[in-house]
Amino acid sequence: MRGNLDEGEPHGLPGTYLNSVYELRPLPYAEAGYGYPETGETLINITNSKIIRLLVDDEPLDVRFGRLDSHERVLDLRAGTLTRTMTWCSPAGPSIRMASTRLVSLTQRSIMAICYQLEPIDSEVQLVIQSELVANEPLPFLGTDPRTAAILESPLRALENLANSDRIVLVHETKGSGLRLAAAMSHEVETPGKKTVDVEAQDDIGRYTLATRLKPGERLQLVKYVAYGWSSHRSRPALHDQVAAALAGAELNGWDGLVAEQRAYLDEFWRGADVEVDGDPEVQQAVRFALFHILQAGARAERRVIPAKGLTGPGYDGHTFWDSETFVLPPLTYSVPDAAADALRWRYSTLPQALERAKYLGLKGAAFPWRTISGGECSGYWPAGTAAFHINADIADAVHRYLDATGDMEFAREVGVDLLVHTARLWRGLGHHDLDGMFRIHGVTGPDEYTAVVDNNVYTNLMAQKNLRAAAQLVLSLPDEADRLEVSPEEAASWRDAADKMHIPFDERLGVHPQNDGFTDGAPWDFRRTPGEHYPLLLHYPYFDLYRKQVVKQADLVLAMHLCGEAFTAEEKERNFCYYEAMTVRDSSLSAQTQAVMAAEVGYLDLAHEYLTETSLMDLRDLEHNTRDGLHLASLAGAWNALVAGFGGLRRRGGRLSFTPQIPETLVRLEFRLRYRGSLIKVTVTSQEAVYELVEGPPQKIFHHGEDHVLRDTLTRPIPKRTPTLPRPDQPAGRNPLGRLLQVPERYRTQSR
Amino acid sequence: MRGNLDEGEPHGLPGTYLNSVYELRPLPYAEAGYGYPETGETLINITNSKIIRLLVDDEPLDVRFGRLDSHERVLDLRAGTLTRTMTWCSPAGPSIRMASTRLVSLTQRSIMAICYQLEPIDSEVQLVIQSELVANEPLPFLGTDPRTAAILESPLRALENLANSDRIVLVHETKGSGLRLAAAMSHEVETPGKKTVDVEAQDDIGRYTLATRLKPGERLQLVKYVAYGWSSHRSRPALHDQVAAALAGAELNGWDGLVAEQRAYLDEFWRGADVEVDGDPEVQQAVRFALFHILQAGARAERRVIPAKGLTGPGYDGHTFWDSETFVLPPLTYSVPDAAADALRWRYSTLPQALERAKYLGLKGAAFPWRTISGGECSGYWPAGTAAFHINADIADAVHRYLDATGDMEFAREVGVDLLVHTARLWRGLGHHDLDGMFRIHGVTGPDEYTAVVDNNVYTNLMAQKNLRAAAQLVLSLPDEADRLEVSPEEAASWRDAADKMHIPFDERLGVHPQNDGFTDGAPWDFRRTPGEHYPLLLHYPYFDLYRKQVVKQADLVLAMHLCGEAFTAEEKERNFCYYEAMTVRDSSLSAQTQAVMAAEVGYLDLAHEYLTETSLMDLRDLEHNTRDGLHLASLAGAWNALVAGFGGLRRRGGRLSFTPQIPETLVRLEFRLRYRGSLIKVTVTSQEAVYELVEGPPQKIFHHGEDHVLRDTLTRPIPKRTPTLPRPDQPAGRNPLGRLLQVPERYRTQSR
Known part of the structure; x- marks a missing residue:
């Protein structure tokens, strides 16, 4: 539920989304090819229940008119509420004080509630409140394709509407994807004087109208309960009943009950997830903002997708990509492991489609979208x-x-082994042994989208190697599941063999790993002649030009060094980091966090801090000018990754956690918490030492800077100093990290005028 | 003008095309990118003037009804006419004999004429003839994209129609591309008895109606003259006048005059172009059929495009590709050099767009589409x-x-130097010098479209090398033009330098040239598991799978060996030929001719003959089941290329013609003619010797199997025997050349039932 104003306008983009409620749209091609999908999915804006309009005497409340004496909105990360307070003087004279608090419940998945309060300031006023459900609300311009616009401008077909004194219900279905959804609302009102209430419903609108008068010193409180439900299978009456029941549950709890539940849920979350950053209040705020949004996106997804933008906007059509698993799941895994399991169970639920897709592409195993x-x-x-x-x-x-x-061996048996085996099969079939017996993977694209369809992308080959080995190892410990999946010992051996023979190119002349075969033979990109307004490059240069030159959109080889660190020596890491740093333009918001992690590992701690700041403030400062389309969930997760994997040095190593903490001089203290195998571990890092505390749960073996320890209660260890041998590398001209943003950017100031 | 029946139906696909009369259509993308064209061009079916309907008593002439006693159609390659004779017995009883001869004039570019004759066989009949002009005629199903279909189903907007006793005129314009076109017709009739004539015109139809009666022994002759004109600039009245004037010119000549002119034009053509093939009547017929169509496509294009399908059908949207220059221009250059010059002048006319395109793509020089x-x-x-x-x-x-x-130095100064210089500039800017100083061209696609966006495609690099050298040499001899084009000595030197340092990969392990960097490290395609119905592969496998494996759609490295033969030793040619032969599937109709040429050069003469047969019969036998969309002009040209460059061994070498003739035992004699620097040379090859005859013009220096000769009148030289050292290679399973098609294929027999 985007943070639109109660009265609906003005808005950047209104938006209310339900996980996995999407519409289909055609995908056109000037020249089509085998295997091109013909239909895409697009997240749609569903029934808006946030709207509470207000008429003060004759004048609609609208912040663009009259006089706004105060206006503040607070997103409370502990309470899980969005509170708005304002004092507004109508163009006609009277002033009112308004406060609204909105809550999307983390404990009652279907429920949203608003507590809306009004009081007049200096004269008696007549107030008319219209609380609404609005379907197919008009949206700003959606792009030029007439077919897409037609589908998305009015995506819902009305099935039912009901309005009575207990509740208002609208039931709709999507036209192409055939999903049914219901929204219901009910109201509790406290007001001292006489009031009239009216309810009505039509196809695309449900309206509750309350009229009353208030004198100065009197106060009105309206609590609006909203319930949503959707299904691709259940009938219209079943959905209707479902939202009515959810409403009844919410009413039973009441507003105070919902608020208390929300707070208790979040207290438990923060106990295991909070990250404290002393010395950088901006990053401190940002990492908590990030964790809150990751929780919102993942905690109640429950075997549904975690999209790249969570449910915060229509960007990327509401799709999920690889960054969910790679960047968002790490913080979720170590703070709300059940939510990480659910996200992977969602992937598992799509395994039939991935198996089908692989078959269609002529491949073995699974090919996830x-x-x-x-x-x-x-x-x-x-x-x-x-x-x-x-x-x-x-x-x-x-x-x-x-x-x-x-x-979690139950998960391993039910979900994990299937995912590992079918992905291992994909790699075994996608790659091949060359004349020298080496295993090669040709014609693939790695994370860097400015280099595509290449041979032996190092990231891909190393990650495939891990995948093959993990699958071979897991089937060994789960022989029944191996039988079920028809994995023979020969097949598992072929995975180990492919992994052992994996071809990893290395350029001896330069002493660095080419990102893929031939990469270091490519022409360098001419950064000097690339003006600042030509970023992101993909909007100003053709793919063929980007692909053939040495220019990197986002960490690729550097990400391989983070996730597959054992494959590189410390010297190689340093040389590679510096080589790629000079050509990485970060036209993807995914990149900064990885550069932060590897800058920290190599020892460029200040640089790491700058990248940490960039990834943390991506949305709070709208660094890519597109936060309107939704939050960059992976970039937000990057704040945690940069702090915990970067300055904390968290890695998996031989079945235990490994830390190599060190913080830059610009920070005073870093503290983070991890849930790990039933334990809760707190790590506190200063410039001199690291303190590991076992807050709860059984002892855990850990590494501290390579030292082997068993953590039983508290362990304090000094931090060795590490200095890189090469000077701190430069970035391409004008592409240095956005670093410490000590002042509010110009355009914010402009906007607030 | 497609060979549709006079009465219009039944038809496969009606079609009348004017060179460069096209409509615009949007090119959609599911995910667009910088530099993607947004609008495409599509050849449209213009006003149909072929239609002459006939009512015999009450019954329309239609070969699907009544009884067809005889029906024959003859395309006369010497006369340049299509003649049809038939005897038809109407369902109602009476029989008639009909003969029509159609001619699209090669001498009067705007003119088409039909001589239409009728006689009753055994009873008097009443005959009504309707001779028509039809615009926006309904076409068979055009595909699923509603936007494209809407545009192309009715592409013409009526501007004017006129019908009087002298002529009928329709003027239209295209809706998007804004081209105006006019069609006019007039008639001459000879009939013994009484007749009535009626003319009428509406927006999309002009109709001349003639009614008469004929007794047995009497005969009616109708001559229909048609004139076409189009322009993007000239006004409606100007176009109207233009077609009326062209009609007057045709009428002045009369039918017999037009026929005589056509014959004289073709006699001169055949004198310099004919190829005789003793021992293979099928190929003999095919190569003449090919030359006739190349002449039709190119002779009167006059600075307009020669499309991949000529003007024979809507395939490939009527576009031209590289195959015009590479495959169609060789026979045209050596038989009608002025037509080749005109085709290149057309390219020159598009140079401003190519310069603009290069600039838009961030490149120097010209980037042709x-x-x-x-x-x-x-x-x-x-x-x-x-x-x-x-x-x-x-x-x-x-x-x-x-x-x-x-x-032709005038051409060199006006056209040639511009084309060479701007293309050389493209290469110099597209490639780069690597760390070792070698010149590399990365991220390009060669002729083989089953391998795309690769580094150092050998064909591309060698052709670029030739291009750079030719440009450097030409500017040396045209200093004024060099100044005009601002080519400094340094720039020309940089072209020579890039050419000299051109990186040509070679695989020492296999002793072959990889088609591009890393090609021979790719996985082999599994031909054994590829069923015959999975060809063409691109319709059954995704691009990524084709691209990363060793499978070749069409000659690429092998074409480099034909066009850049000096870059390879004889041994390399043999090894390369055999290596690629085993993985070339010929999913492109362009491939067989090149395989024929190189099979002949290497010494697999029977294999060359089989490929010659395949390329020659592509359309006469509809080998790819798509001749309905138009002729494969480059494949037809391949009949000439396979005979002249293959068995004749024609190459350019050091500024003179070089021949290495040898023919397979399956042929008795090969004779071909070439126009070269003002001379006409006839070459006659038998298994023992070659006879070179200077038919007209100045003496010419030639090579015969490497021997240096001056051809003054006749030269007779023995043919050395050559035997390859490797056994004749196999093709991928089921992809052997279609070879000698001694019997009519099954589906032809099925159709004729």
Whole structure:
């Protein structure tokens, strides 16, 4: 539920989304090819229940008119509420004080509630409140394709409407995807004087109208309860009953009950998830903002997708990509492991489609979609879609991470082994042994989308290697599941063999790993002649030009060094980091966090801090000018990754957690919490030492800077100093990290005028 | 003008096309990118003037009804006419004999004429003839895209219609591209008895109606003259006048005059172009059929495009590609050099667009479009469009070939030097020097479209090398033009330098040239598991799978060996030929001729003959089941290329013609003619010797199997025997050349039932 004003206008973009409620739209091609998906999925704006309009005497409340004496909105990360307070003087004279608090319940999945309060300031006023449900609300311009616009401008077909004194209900269905959804609302009102109430409903609107008068010193409180439900299977009456029942549950709790539940839920979350950053209040706020949104996106997804923008906007059509598993699941795994399991169970639920897709593409195993909501491939450009096979290894790595963090063998048997085996099969079939017996993976695209359809992308090959080994190891410990999946010992051996023979190119002349075969033979990008307004490059240069030159959109080889660190020596890490730093333009918001993590590992701590700041403030400062389309969930997760994997040095190593903490001089103290195999571990890092505390649960073996320890209660260890041998690298001209944003950017100031 | 029946029905596909009369259509993308063209061009079916309907008593002449006692159609390649004779017995009883002869004039560019004759066989009949002009005629199903279908189903908007006793005129314009076109017709009739004539015109139809009666022994003759004109600039009245004037000219000549002119024109053509093949009557017929169609496509194009299908059908949207310069221009250059010059002048006329396109793509020089009608890029899939930069070298090579064949220095100054310089500039800017100083061209697609966006495609690099050298050499001899084009000595030196340092990969392990960097490290395609019905592969396998494996759609490295033969040793040619032969599936009709040429050069003469047969019969036997969409002009040209460059061994070598003739035992004699620098040379090859005859013009220096000769009148030389060292290679299972098709294929027999 986007943070639109109660009265609906003005708005940037109104938006209310239900996880996995999408519409279908055609994907057109000037020249089509085999395997191109013909239909895409698009997240739609569903019935808006946030609207509470107000008429003060004759004048509608609208902040663009009259006089706004005060206006403040607070997102309370502990309470899980959005509170708005304002004092408004109508153009006609009277002033009122308004306060509204909105809550999307984390404990009652269907429920949203608003507590709306009014009091007149200096004279008696007549107040008319209209609380609404609005379907198919008009949206700003949606782009030029007439077919898409037609579908998305009015995506819902009305099935039922009901209005009575107990509740108002609207039931709709999507036209193409055939999903049914219901929204219901009820109201509790406290007001001292006489009031009239009216309810009405039509196809696309339900309206509760309350009229009353208030004198100064008197106060009105309206609590609005809203329930949502959707299904692709259940009938209209079943959905109607479902939302009515959910409403009854919410009413039973009452507003105070919902608020208390929300707070208790979040207290438990923060106890295991909070990150404290002393010395940088901006990053401190940002990382908590990030964790709150990751929780919102993942905690109650419950075997549904976690999209790249969560449910915060229509960007990327509401699709999920590899970044969910790679960047969002790490913080979720170590703070709300059950939510990480659910996200992977969602992937597992799409396994039939991934098996089918692989078969259709002539491959073995599973080929998960590059972008999707329901599990079907929605990518319309295969070089940066189908060819980005690494998503399969990213999913496998997330499974491995979850299993490592929880030891959840039930999950391993039911979900994990299937995902690992079918992705391993994909790699075994996608790659081949060359004349020298080495295993090669040709014609794929790695994370860097400025280099596509290449041979032996190092990231892909190393992640595939991990995937193959993890699958071979897991089937060994689960022989029954291996039988069920018809994995013979020979097949598992072929995975180990492919992993052992994996070809990893290395450029001896430069002493660095080329991102893929031939990469370091490519022409350098001419950064000097690239003006600042030509970023992001993909909007100003053709793909063929980007692909053939040495220019990197986002960490690729550097991400391989983070996730597959054992494959590189410390010297290689340093040389590679510096080599790629000079050509990485970060036209993707995914990149900064990885550069932060590896800058920290290599020892450029200040640089790491700058990248940490960039990834943390991506949305709070709208650094890419597109937060309107929704939050960059992976970039937000990057705040946690940069702090915990970067300055904390968290890695998985030989079945236990490994830390190599060190913080830059610009920070005073870093403290983070991890849930790991039933334990809660707190790590506190200062410039001199690290303190590991076992807050609860059984002892855990850990590494501290390579030292082997068993954490029983508290462990304090000094931090060795590390200095890189090469000077701190430069970025391409004008592409240095956005760093410490000590002042509010110009355009914010402009906007607030 | 497609060979539809006079009465219009039944038809496969009606079609009448004017060179460069096209409509615009949107090119949609599921995910668009910088540099993608938004609008494409599509050849449209213009006003149909072929229709002459006939009512015999009460019954319309229709071969599907009544009894067809005889029916024959003859395309006379010497006369340049299509004659049809039939005897038809109406369902109502009476029989008639009909003969029609149709001629699209090669001498009067605007004119088409039909001589239509009727006689009753055994009873008096009443005959009503309707001779028509029909615009926007209904076409069979055009595909699923509603926007495209809407545009192309009714592409013409009526501007004017006129019907009087002298003529009927229709003037239309295209809706999007704004081209105006006019069609006019007039009639001469001879009939013994009483007749009535009626004329009428509406927006989309002009109709001349003649009613009369004939007794047995009497005969009616109707001559229909048709004139066409079009323009993007001239006004409606100007176009109207233009077609009326053209009609007057045709009428002045009369039917017999037009027939005589056509014959004289073709006699002169055949004198310099005929190819005789003793021992294979099928190929004999095919190569003449081919030359006739190449003449039709090219002779009167006059600075307009020669599309891949000529003007024979709507296939490929009527676009031209690289195959015009590479495959169609060789026979045209050596038989009607002026037509080749005109085709290149058309390319020159599009140079401003190519310069603009290069600039837009961030490149120097000119980037000619992969597919186009008017010069704008119409390719909707960049990996097999924009990335196929070799088209620029193909154009340059055609310029070089033409200059070599004619010594036309006026052309060199006006057209040639511009084309060579701007394409050389493209290569210099597209490639780069690597750390070792070698010149590399990365991220391009060669002729083989089953391998795309690769580094150092050998064909591209060698053709670019030729292009760079030819440009450097030409500017040396044209200093004024060099100044005009601002080519400094340093720039020309940089071209020579890039050419000299051109990186040509070679695989020492296998002793073959990889088609591009890393090609021979790719997985082999599993031909054994590829069923026959899975060809063409692109309709059954995704691009990523084709691209990453060793499978070749069409000759690529093998074409490099034909066009850049000096870059390979004889041993390399043999090894390369055999290596690629085993993985070339010929899913492109362009491939067989090149395989024929190189099979002949290497010494597999029988294999060359089989490929010759395949390329020759592509359309006469509808080998790819799509001749309905139009003829494969380049494949037809391949009959000439396979005979003359293959068995004749024609190459350009050091500014003179070189021949290495040898014919397989399956042929008795091969004779071909070439126009070269003002001379006409006839070459006659038998298994023992070659006879070179200077039919007219000055003496010419030639090579015969490497021997240096001056041809003054007749030269007779023995043919050395050559035997390859490797056994004749196999093709992928089921993809052997279609070879000698001694019997009519099954489906023809089925159709005729």
